Amino acid sequence: MPWQPNIDGSTVRTLADWGAFFKANGQPYDIIELMDQENSLLEDIPFKEATDYDGNRTALRVGIPAVFWRRLYRGIDVSKSTVSIVKDPVGILEARSIIDAKLLELHGSQASAYRLSETRAFMEAMRQEAATALFYGNIKNNPDGVHGLDPRYAFTDAPNVIDAGGKGSQNTSVYGIVFGENDTMGIFPKDSKAGLGHKILPEFDAYDAEGRAFRAVGDLYQWNIGFSVRDWRTVVRICNIDATKLELRKGEAGFIDLHRLTIKAKNKIPPEKLNRMRWYVNSDVMTALELQASDNSAGNVTLVYRAEEAPQGGPLFKSRTITELHGCPIRRCDALLSTEEALAPAA
Numbered sequence: 316m317p318w319q320p321n322i323d324g325s326t327v328r329t330l331a332d333w334g335a336f337f338k339a340n341g342q343p344y345d346i347i348e349l350m351d352q353e354n355s356l357l358e359d360i361p362f363k364e365a366t367d368y369d370g371n372r373t374a375l376r377v378g379i380p381a382v383f384w385r386r387l388y389r390g391i392d393v394s395k396s397t398v399s400i401v402k403d404p405v406g407i408l409e410a411r412s413i414i415d416a417k418l419l420e421l422h423g424s425q426a427s428a429y430r431l432s433e434t435r436a437f438m439e440a441m442r443q444e445a446a447t448a449l450f451y452g453n454i455k456n457n458p459d460g461v462h463g464l465d466p467r468y469a470f471t472d473a474p475n476v477i478d479a480g481g482k483g484s485q486n487t488s489v490y491g492i493v494f495g496e497n498d499t500m501g502i503f504p505k506d507s508k509a510g511l512g513h514k515i516l517p518e519f520d521a522y523d524a525e526g527r528a529f530r531a532v533g534d535l536y537q538w539n540i541g542f543s544v545r546d547w548r549t550v551v552r553i554c555n556i557d558a559t560k561l562e563l564r565k566g567e568a569g570f571i572d573l574h575r576l577t578i579k580a581k582n583k584i585p586p587e588k589l590n591r592m593r594w595y596v597n598s599d600v601m602t603a604l605e606l607q608a609s610d611n612s613a614g615n616v617t618l619v620y621r622a623e624e625a626p627q628g629g630p631l632f633k634s635r636t637i638t639e640l641h642g643c644p645i646r647r648c649d650a651l652l653s654t655e656e657a658l659a660p661a662a
Contacts, residue, residue, distance in 0.1 A: 354446035355646035362501040362509040370404040371502045373545045405504050405541035406461040416530040437536050446650035449542050461541050468552040470661040475583045481557035486655040490595045491580050493549035493588045502541040511538045551583040558653035561603035581641050592643045597651040
């Protein structure tokens, strides 16, 4: 059966929508992108081709051989190590837009400006969804998606989880992550390409709700993405941070000592990997860290600000300010919620 787009005006652009995009002189408006988010995780995470088309297999040594003290003229038992295979899935994130070919023709040379603007919006939506999935994706709830950090570090008594004591459903988390090929990394399917792809579709027949054809053009956005934690020790989570109490000062009931919590967290990371760890926080926690650092009564929350120059041929920014905590950069991720349900110990 032919593909039938929704033409109720909510997903397909109407003439009125297009008219709202242009000024009286026919030039497109400069759109203020109020929906953009800061999700630095996507800038930091390295990606590697997966072992399979639908995911990546990792062999983990989960047990070491038994060793023995031997007497002369007496033998010992045979032993071996134990290895487990873990497979991390890859998801296909897609979005599609469709435009009536006649509508595109009516706007002539300005149509390309509109399509470019829409492309920016679609790519930002894809980035936000990917960042959210890398934290909160759960293949038990969505088998077509990816498995993120939240379900992997889901219990307060897990080895690399620290409980900040929050209750209810207004909590947030802080993550410390070490990225690397043998640590934590992004994955994409075998024999494919990494990154967000955009394809301009040639003119084709689309069909309305009654099955009647019209000529259309479209754009297809696709991102094959997954997440692999090859070494669980390279991620630490501070959970149950009550977002409603982050601005309390030391001595006030319910004060959250972020300095103490982050010291505990960083010391969960293997010492030889700690110099590569980055913190990931949302804007609420970032603000609280800076306020506690400026409050002498809160203790020594040591933050360091330094300018980072972009490498030649690297990202588009010329320079930016990096904030460091305990010698590790802090990166803001708006995908981290302040409405997390409180975690509990494993049943």
